[in-house]
Amino acid sequence: MAALNRLMRARGFSFYSTASCRSFSSAVTSEPDLRFPSSLGHKTLPVRRDPSNRNVQWVFLGCPGVGKGTYASRLSKLLGIPHIATGDLVREELTCSGLFSQQLSEIVNQGKLVSDEIIINLLSKRLKKGEINGESGFILDGFPRTIRQAEILEGVTEIDLVINLKLREDILVEKCLGRRICSQCGGNFNIANINVKGENGNRGIYMAPLLPPAGCESKLITRADDTEEVVKERLRIYNNMSQPVEDFYRSRGKLMEFDLPGGIPESWPKLLQALNLDQEDKQSVAA
Numbered sequence: 411m412a413a414l415n416r417l418m419r420a421r422g423f424s425f426y427s428t429a430s431c432r433s434f435s436s437a438v439t440s441e442p443d444l445r446f447p448s449s450l451g452h453k454t455l456p457v458r459r460d461p462s463n464r465n466v467q468w469v470f471l472g473c474p475g476v477g478k479g480t481y482a483s484r485l486s487k488l489l490g491i492p493h494i495a496t497g498d499l500v501r502e503e504l505t506c507s508g509l510f511s512q513q514l515s516e517i518v519n520q521g522k523l524v525s526d527e528i529i530i531n532l533l534s535k536r537l538k539k540g541e542i543n544g545e546s547g548f549i550l551d552g553f554p555r556t557i558r559q560a561e562i563l564e565g566v567t568e569i570d571l572v573i574n575l576k577l578r579e580d581i582l583v584e585k586c587l588g589r590r591i592c593s594q595c596g597g598n599f600n601i602a603n604i605n606v607k608g609e610n611g612n613r614g615i616y617m618a619p620l621l622p623p624a625g626c627e628s629k630l631i632t633r634a635d636d637t638e639e640v641v642k643e644r645l646r647i648y649n650n651m652s653q654p655v656e657d658f659y660r661s662r663g664k665l666m667e668f669d670l671p672g673g674i675p676e677s678w679p680k681l682l683q684a685l686n687l688d689q690e691d692k693q694s695v696a697a
């Protein structure tokens with residue numbers, strides 16, 4: 411059994427198997443094969459991919475609606491490494507029928523965090539699939555979200571860099587409420603038109619809507635947890651449970667703070683610059 415399993419057992423976790431669409435009782439009784447691919451377990455350069463070594467292992471932190479998914483997915487395409495969003499893994503589980511997914515949806519739709527145990531098992535299942543497909547490196551989005559998750563991650567693999575995206579809270583709420591997903595192609599869009607004027611020495615911020623193509627327009631859906639009440643609860647939980655994770659990585663010298671200056675056209679080039687990604691990389695993602 412891999413290091414992550416041993417560490418979790420020492421911390422009092424019980425395990426369940428990672429077969430998809432399982433019942434809740436079977437989910438909590440059998441033992442998972444929980445591990446990070448062994449090839450990912452050694453140190454490399456903090457920021458750039460090194461082709462002679464393994465690919466980067468980065469984490470995106472930030473409040474709900476800040477754009478973790480957007481920028482993590484762009485970087486994943488740019489660097490050719492998987493973007494693993496635990497929120498997506500949870501939503502995949504919700505498409506199953508049965509008591510387990512019912513209980514999960516109650517937690518998610520109230521804006522609460524699912525247990526560390528469940529989330530680590532979902533992540534483990536995803537990593538195992540990636541290992542079989544020869545994946546190397548990753549950009550984690552939405553994990554770790556608690557100190558316990560961060561400690562477990564630290565116990566099994568090296569994280570090179572943690573990118574902490576930041577945006578004003580009133581804008582975060584607006585962005586969550588404007589989020590739309592195409593039920594057919596899965597594309598992510600945002601109908602919010604954010605235009606906050608600068609005042610009292612604070613800069614203004616403009617974020618254009620990210621509108622869907624005509625073919626997706628009639629198929630847009632809103633996440634059940636993107637209501638104002640639930641978004642505010644998610645923000646409250648982020649501040650209580652996830653902000654300490656920022657300090658965890660800050661104290662280890664791994665945290666890169668990134669204040670979003672605006673929408674994607676303004677923020678993306680600045681993010682690449684902050685990450686020291688050169689022109690060649692920028693062109694390859696634009697292609």
Ligand SMILES: Nc1ncnc2c1ncn2[C@@H]1O[C@H](COP(=O)(O)OP(=O)(O)O)[C@@H](O)[C@H]1O
Binds near residue numbers: 500518522523
């Ligand atoms: N690391 C995690 N720990 C616990 N719960 C999680 C984690 N990642 C995702 N979830 C659950 O999935 C939901 C959706 O996650 P995500 O898509 O990352 O949302 P957000 O837009 O709030 O960042 C969360 O509100 C939570 O219930």
